[in-house]
Amino acid sequence: MKKIIWFFICSYLSISSMKVIAHQKLADVESPRFSSAFSAGYVFKNDCRFKDVYGLGMVNIITGDFVYYPWDFWGIGVKTSYWRAKGRTTFLNFCTKLEEIPLTFTVRRLLIFKNNLEFYASLGGGIIWMREKSQLEKIKMLKGIGEVELGLNYPICNHLKITTAFRYLFPRQFLGNTKIDVGGLDLRAGFELAF
Amino acid sequence: MNESYKLMFLKSNCLYFAIILTFCNSLYISAVVINRIIASIGVGDTPSGIAITPNGRFAYIANSNNDGLVNGNTVSVIDIETNKVIKTISDSSFDQPYTVTINASGTKAYVTNSNSTTISIIDIKTNSVIGVITGFDGPSGMVITPDGNTAYVNNYGSPAGVGSANATTVRVVNLVTNLIIGPAITVGLAPASLDITPNGSYVYVINYVDGNVGTGTISIIKTASNTVVGTITGLFGPYSIKITSDGLYAYITNFGSNDFSPVGRTVSVVDLHENSIVDTIFVGIQPSGIAFSPNGRFAYVTNYNTLYLGAGFTDLTPGQGTVNIIDMCTNKVLCQELLTGSSPAVIAISLDGRYAYVVNYSANSVSVIDIYDKMWLNVCK
Numbered sequence: 374m375k376k377i378i379w380f381f382i383c384s385y386l387s388i389s390s391m392k393v394i395a396h397q398k399l400a401d402v403e404s405p406r407f408s409s410a411f412s413a414g415y416v417f418k419n420d421c422r423f424k425d426v427y428g429l430g431m432v433n434i435i436t437g438d439f440v441y442y443p444w445d446f447w448g449i450g451v452k453t454s455y456w457r458a459k460g461r462t463t464f465l466n467f468c469t470k471l472e473e474i475p476l477t478f479t480v481r482r483l484l485i486f487k488n489n490l491e492f493y494a495s496l497g498g499g500i501i502w503m504r505e506k507s508q509l510e511k512i513k514m515l516k517g518i519g520e521v522e523l524g525l526n527y528p529i530c531n532h533l534k535i536t537t538a539f540r541y542l543f544p545r546q547f548l549g550n551t552k553i554d555v556g557g558l559d560l561r562a563g564f565e566l567a568f
Numbered sequence: 569m570n571e572s573y574k575l576m577f578l579k580s581n582c583l584y585f586a587i588i589l590t591f592c593n594s595l596y597i598s599a600v601v602i603n604r605i606i607a608s609i610g611v612g613d614t615p616s617g618i619a620i621t622p623n624g625r626f627a628y629i630a631n632s633n634n635d636g637l638v639n640g641n642t643v644s645v646i647d648i649e650t651n652k653v654i655k656t657i658s659d660s661s662f663d664q665p666y667t668v669t670i671n672a673s674g675t676k677a678y679v680t681n682s683n684s685t686t687i688s689i690i691d692i693k694t695n696s697v698i699g700v701i702t703g704f705d706g707p708s709g710m711v712i713t714p715d716g717n718t719a720y721v722n723n724y725g726s727p728a729g730v731g732s733a734n735a736t737t738v739r740v741v742n743l744v745t746n747l748i749i750g751p752a753i754t755v756g757l758a759p760a761s762l763d764i765t766p767n768g769s770y771v772y773v774i775n776y777v778d779g780n781v782g783t784g785t786i787s788i789i790k791t792a793s794n795t796v797v798g799t800i801t802g803l804f805g806p807y808s809i810k811i812t813s814d815g816l817y818a819y820i821t822n823f824g825s826n827d828f829s830p831v832g833r834t835v836s837v838v839d840l841h842e843n844s845i846v847d848t849i850f851v852g853i854q855p856s857g858i859a860f861s862p863n864g865r866f867a868y869v870t871n872y873n874t875l876y877l878g879a880g881f882t883d884l885t886p887g888q889g890t891v892n893i894i895d896m897c898t899n900k901v902l903c904q905e906l907l908t909g910s911s912p913a914v915i916a917i918s919l920d921g922r923y924a925y926v927v928n929y930s931a932n933s934v935s936v937i938d939i940y941d942k943m944w945l946n947v948c949k
Contacts, residue, residue, distance in 0.1 A: 426944045464604075464941035465893070465904055471944060505945045508897075510863070512945045548945065 402485055404445040405567040410438040410536050412563025416456050420554040427460035427471060433561050438538075440481055448481040450495070452520075454559070462507055469507035475542065476500055477520050491526035491534070501542075501555055516546045516555050526565055536565040601890070603907045606923070607651040607936040611644040613637050615927045615934065616913050617667035621692060622674040624648060624919035628690070629927060629934060630665035630679055641665055643679055645695055646925075648918060651936050659697040661688040669710040669719070671743070680707035680721065685728050687721065689746065703748040704739055705729030711764040711771060712743065713791065719743055720771045720789070722759035723752075733758040733826070738773055738787075740794055750794055755787035761808050764791075765815045765840065772809055772818055772840075779805035779825030786820070788843060802845050804832045808914065810858045810867070812896070816840055819867050819894075821855035828854075828875050835869055837899055847899045851892040857914030860896070861939075862921040867894040868939070870912035870926055886910035886930040891937065908935040 417430040433456050440450035456473040479497030486492070501518040504511070524538035542556030612631025620627050626645055633640035641662035645655040666682035670692070677690040678701075687707055689699040706726030712719045718740060725735035737752035738759060756775025764771045771789040784803025787796050807823035817837055824832030835855055837847035852871025859868050873887040889912040893902045909928030912935070916925045922940040 420944070422942070423944050426942065460944075462941045462943055464939070465902060467941070469943050503945060505943050507943055508895075509865070509941055509943060510946060512943070514945065553944075 404442050404447075404483065404485075406442055408438075408440045408442075408448075408565055408567040410436075410563055410565035412436045412438070412536060412538065412561040414559065414561025416542075416557045416559045418554070418557040422553060425463055426469060427458040430557060431456040431458040431471065431473065433559060436559075436561055436563070438565075440479075442483070446483045446485070448483065450479045450481055450497075452477050452479060452497070462509060465509075467508040469505060469509075471503070471505045473504075474502045475518055475520075476502070477518065479520070479522070489528045491528075493522075493524045493526070495522045495524075496520070497522075503555070514548075518556060519543050520556075526567075532566055532568060534565040534567060535562070537562045599905045600903050601905045601907060604938045605907065605935050606938050608909065608931075609646055609651055609653060609934040609936065611646075611653060611927075611932060611934055612642040612656065613640040613932055614929050615644070615932065616929060617665070617680075618914050618916045618925055618927050618934070619668040619670045619677065620648070620916050620918065620925070621670055622672060622919075626654075626692070627916065627925055627934070628668040628670065628677050630668045631932075632664045632666050632682065632929075634664070634929075641681075643668065643677070643690065646934065648923075648925075655695045657690060657695055657697070659688060661686055661697055661700045666708050667710065669712060671712055672714070672716050678710050678712075678719070680704075680710055682706050682708045682724065683726050683728070685726065687741075699746055701741055701746050701748070705735045705737070706732060707739075709759075709761040710741075711762055713764060714766070714768040717743055718749075718791075720762060720764065720773075720791075722755070722762045722773055724758055724760060724776075733776065735759070736775075738762065738771070738789060753789055753794055753796060755789070755796060756785040756799070759787070760806055763809045763811045763818065765811055766813060767815060770797075770840075772811065772838075774803065774806035774809045774820055776805060776807075776826070779823075779827065781830060784822070786818075786838065798843050800838060800843055800845065803836055804830075804834065806836075807832075807856045808858045810860060811840070812860065813864050817846075817896075819858055819860075819896075821851075821858050821869060823854050823856050823872065835867070835894065849894055849899055849901060851894070851901055852890050852905070853887070855892070857912065857927070859915045859917045859924070861917055862919060865896055866902075867896055868892075868915050868917065868924055869894060870908065870915045872911050872913060872929070874911040874930060884911075884930055889926075889928060889931075891915065891924065891926060893939075906937055906939070908937060909933050 414433040436454040438452040440448040442448040477497040477499035479495040481495040498519045522540040526534040540559040545552040614634040616632040617630035629644040643657040663681040664683035679688040687701040691698045705723040708724040723735040758776040760776040762773040773787040777783045784806040786800040788798040790797045804822035805824040822832035822834045835849040839846040854872035856872040857870040889908045891906040908926040909931035911930035913929040924937040926935045
């Protein structure tokens with residue numbers, strides 16, 4: 374049921390965004406050369422075993438997103454985050470803490486509309502470092518990860534913008550003989566500096 | 569706690585223990601009793617011993633046949649993947665089979681016949697008895713040295729010898745020739761169980777003595793000379809001993825008296841460097857079996873919780889059998905208490921640490937308990 378609700382919410386937001394974007398005209402402005410954004414939010418996880426221990430997802434404490442635009446409105450970037458969640462083991466109820474740091478390299482397409490609203494889409498891949506620690510044991514691992522991101526920026530002064538982003542991270546990865554979903558839906562908001 | 573038990577403590581002026589027991593009871597109020605039994609496997613009459621093969625595939629259960637059933641002296645073999653008995657081994661050499669010990673290579677299982685003077689050898693490949701070692705007196709426990717060539721067997725005493733609970737010896741067996749070597753090693757009265765340090769240097773033998781508070785002892789045998797080099801006192805009807813994999817500590821369950829009064833409720837922790845009791849942990853009624861998780865983090869203790877009300881131990885009245893979990897880092901009992909069958913005597917943990925196999929003496933069964941505690945990323949290990 375939750376999945377259905379989330380599907381409809383995401384569909385609604387996407388369609389609404391597309392409608393807004395479709396009515397906009399592109400502004401005749403220069404592409405920025407460099408942008409750096411810092412944001413925070415929440416990562417909704419898909420894996421059912423994750424939910425047994427940690428519930429819905431992880432807090433996105435901070436995400437840093439740095440993009441260089443070598444071509445007009447086309448950029449390459451690097452993005453890293455720090456996610457954290459606290460939960461309880463399923464039997465002995467020990468406190469357990471999960472930390473994840475995804476590091477991805479992205480290609481971004483930026484659109485700037487006449488009303489100053491900016492829309493971007495990006496695609497990327499990289500690695501995710503995970504550490505889970507409880508009284509039972511400490512586990513560290515590194516897995517590959519991919520991402521698709523859609524974002525909206527709204528300028529509040531010359532170089533400073535409010536940014537919001539939806540990022541979906543995938544895919545499922547083998548852990549021993551079982552597949553787990555290391556990704557999820559990352560919703561976040563913050564500020565961006567662009568020059 | 570019943571009134572007579574309270575009185576016993578007050579009469580003996582053990583105020584300290586009384587205070588601790590009160591504290592323990594207050595802890596028990598917050599205990600969470602959980603049923604995580606995933607299978608109950610019927611085995612033979614009054615099972616009392618268990619051993620899992622080194623490859624983790626099979627569990628061997630000694631059925632002690634305390635009820636004296638015809639053809640009741642058996643060993644049950646459980647397939648751990650299916651949790652089913654795949655064979656029940658019967659042999660004329662079996663006489664109240666009490667414990668099973670499997671060698672490190674997983675080729676042979678040694679069954680102590682507690683009502684006689686022998687140990688039966690089972691070939692694990694064929695699940696048949698291939699030999700008998702003689703010269704014991706109510707053997708009730710066996711450990712094998714790390715090199716696999718020698719075994720130490722405690723004689724509890726039997727009707728065929730000096731009588732049950734009257735023996736005072738440990739015998740050394742050459743497992744290549746299957747013969748007893750050297751003279752008997754004299755230990756305390758009624759050696760109930762034993763364990764060997766991981767480096768094979770010492771064997772610790774727990775002596776039941778008379779089952780009263782503080783009378784139980786531990787005899788320390790140096791394997792290089794096969795002599796007793798020390799004795800630790802202060803146990804209370806000890807039943808099982810288990811040495812940690814780092815060889816630093818031994819955990820001993822204090823069952824209490826075989827007459828079921830007084831009743832033990834503690835596990836003693838012995839520092840094997842100092843050879844002294846360093847901690848006493850309060851658990852359920854009549855702690856009997858003990859096993860460690862493979863990572864050495866938790867000790868699982870079965871609480872027998874059974875009384876004999878009638879004369880001559882004829883009226884067996886089992887209460888609810890439980891398993892306590894001890895955090896071995898802190899030596900505290902966790903609030904989770906696991907349900908099992910009646911009169912859980914001994915326990916073994918599967919090699920992957922996911923399941924506990926509890927042998928229920930009165931219920932003639934083995935309870936398989938899910939003890940796997942899940943984080944997220946350890947789920948597939």
